[in-house]
Amino acid sequence: MTLWMWLLLSCLLAYAWKLLGYLVPASVLRDPRMSRIAGTMTIGLLASLTIVNTVASGQTLALDARLGALTAAGIALVFRAPFLVVVLAGAGAAAGLRLLGWG
């Protein structure tokens, strides 16, 4: 039940961000610092989510099959594979490594 609460609150806040853009005066847009922070935070959060899903296991760090998934996804991206292929490469690498008995 509490997960529902945080989830719905997240939805509300996401909409609030979007709507805020339509309601603030255009002069705020001329402050490049806000847009700069939105950008650096997007990069930082996505980098953080990538690494946390790769090496974190609760509060401990673990090197396992997910490292193979990261590598496979990176290779797929270098070859400009579409998003779904990248995701499948990650899943395939993790599943394959586990079949081989690692992680």
Place this chain on the structure above:
Amino acid sequence: MKLLQSPAVRVGLSISIATGLYGVSFGALSVTSGLDFWQTMALSLLLFSGGSQFAFIGVVAGGGSGVAAMGAATLLGMRNGIYGMQVNALLQPKGWLRFAAAHVTIDESTATSTGQTDPSEQKRGFWTAGLGIFVLWNLFTAVGALAGAALGDPKQWGLDGAAVAAFLGLLWPRLKGGEPVAIAVVCALATVLAVPFVPAGVPILVAAVVAAAIGWFSHGRSDEGLEPDMDPYAEHPHQPARPSGEAS
């Protein structure tokens, strides 16, 4: 039929299909992260912003609390506010349209719109991509959620690896040049260092603070990191590029 001759509508439709399809991966990962079918659908219908949705389930999957999941999703949604200002300046929607426009203001609809120069094409591009992605994203989220629930042990299928790949795929288009790469590396390092010391989910918020500080104190491109997950004009190089540093 005349509508299909509009370049913005054609770009909007193709980006709708490409983006909508990866709703499958969101739906499948969401149910294997521990959310149920309707929680998954609520995220796609109501939150409707791919990066934030993946962030929410990514934190939950890692054992993070609901409030940490909300924090990550909300901070990642800040850029939609910047997009809202850009789209508002271009389209100037009035009345209830403004509230509808806000809901479909995401990476791809904004990029489709700002990639056009003619005001009516900007409008067509925004609405085609925004509504098209909304419909297909939700449809494919449902497909993915039903498929994911039928899969059984998610680890056996490497779905935790799929999540890693999804985040890297979202990050990748934003790593243009040395500076964004440096920001990503610093934030990844801060995350890893924080993992043993704070509860699950919180390391992501630590990285957000580091990233915000970098943005506040450094002077770089003001649109850095604001590239769309999928570039609507990647296959239409004759189209004008998105205006960079949109600040006027």
